[in-house]
Amino acid sequence: MTAIALSRVTKTFSRERDASPVLRGIDLSIEQGDMVALIGPSGSGKSTLLRHLSGLTLADRDCGAEVTVLGRVIQRQGRLERDIRHSRAQIGHIFQQFNLVGRLSVLKNVLIGGLSRISTQRGLLGWFTEREKRAALEALERVGLREFALKRASELSGGQQQRVAIARALMQRARVILADEPIASLDPESSRRVMQTLRDINRRDGITVVVTLHQVDYAQQYCRRAVALRQGEIVFDDHIDVLNETQIDQLYGSDQPKLHSPNAPSRTLLSDRRLAIA
Numbered sequence: 276m277t278a279i280a281l282s283r284v285t286k287t288f289s290r291e292r293d294a295s296p297v298l299r300g301i302d303l304s305i306e307q308g309d310m311v312a313l314i315g316p317s318g319s320g321k322s323t324l325l326r327h328l329s330g331l332t333l334a335d336r337d338c339g340a341e342v343t344v345l346g347r348v349i350q351r352q353g354r355l356e357r358d359i360r361h362s363r364a365q366i367g368h369i370f371q372q373f374n375l376v377g378r379l380s381v382l383k384n385v386l387i388g389g390l391s392r393i394s395t396q397r398g399l400l401g402w403f404t405e406r407e408k409r410a411a412l413e414a415l416e417r418v419g420l421r422e423f424a425l426k427r428a429s430e431l432s433g434g435q436q437q438r439v440a441i442a443r444a445l446m447q448r449a450r451v452i453l454a455d456e457p458i459a460s461l462d463p464e465s466s467r468r469v470m471q472t473l474r475d476i477n478r479r480d481g482i483t484v485v486v487t488l489h490q491v492d493y494a495q496q497y498c499r500r501a502v503a504l505r506q507g508e509i510v511f512d513d514h515i516d517v518l519n520e521t522q523i524d525q526l527y528g529s530d531q532p533k534l535h536s537p538n539a540p541s542r543t544l545l546s547d548r549r550l551a552i553a
């Protein structure tokens with residue numbers, strides 16, 4: 276079953292007449308339960324594409340764009356769908372900067388993930404039931420941070436905070452997780468833990484994961500499929516094993532990021548059958 280579908284998504288930020296689009300007619304479909312890496316050089320449109328999926332960014336109005344997630348329309352013709360709140364409840368968006376409330380406990384931060392399901396008043400007052408607290412502790416257990424529940428979020432390392440953000444998405448009962456450069460500011464060990472956590476929830480819970488990554492070797496190690504963008508167009512879309520050295524060089528040119536992971540699998544050189552880079 277299709278979890279995510281984009282058709283004809285074009286996005287131009289500038290209103291100047293000759294401004295170039297950041298995304299150019301993107302058509303993409305992702306199956307439920309897949310784990311997909313969005314790769315490509317800086318500025319190629321990865322984050323912008325991801326933000327279209329949760330309706331944080333709207334496509335151009337005149338391009339006939341449509342974005343659906345889990346069968347619900349998120350945006351159509353550059354307009355947000357009316358019942359976006361319900362759709363967003365199923366989508367966990369994780370950011371490079373974690374977006375936790377540093378002065379609150381780790382547990383409270385995770386509990387906030389369930390806010391879309393409880394009354395605004397109860398949420399504002401910070402009243403949570405024993406059942407909700409148990410669920411939040413279970414989510415923390417899943418990401419290996421249960422013993423940090425009562426610490427302030429700001430006391431945790433970057434990698435730990437990122438895992439709290441993942442626990443918050445679990446508490447939210449998200450069926451799709453969109454992770455925007457979740458390891459960009461982390462050291463290799465923390466990066467591995469975060470990617471392992473994402474892969475674990477993908478495999479065990481069947482949650483669809485789309486993750487933007489700068490380091491191709493992490494994509495190769497943890498993701499099943501790669502979608503590569505260059506200048507706002509999809510230039511590669513296939514099983515991650517199909518992506519070879521030559522294609523990576525073509526994709527990044529002289530901007531190719533360093534490969535950080537010492538455990539990266541050796542890459543097999545396969546045919547260039549799908550790469551459309553000119």
Ligand SMILES: Nc1ncnc2c1ncn2[C@@H]1O[C@H](COP(=O)(O)OP(=O)(O)OP(=O)(O)O)[C@@H](O)[C@H]1O
Nearest residue numbers: 288289297315316317318319320321322323324487
């Ligand atoms: N809100 C915005 N207003 C204007 N331009 C924007 C906005 N957001 C992104 N852009 C521009 O769109 C282009 C694509 O940005 P985006 O962040 O999607 O790329 P990216 O591939 O995620 O890059 P990086 O890997 O460096 O994060 C860039 O040129 C960026 O400057």
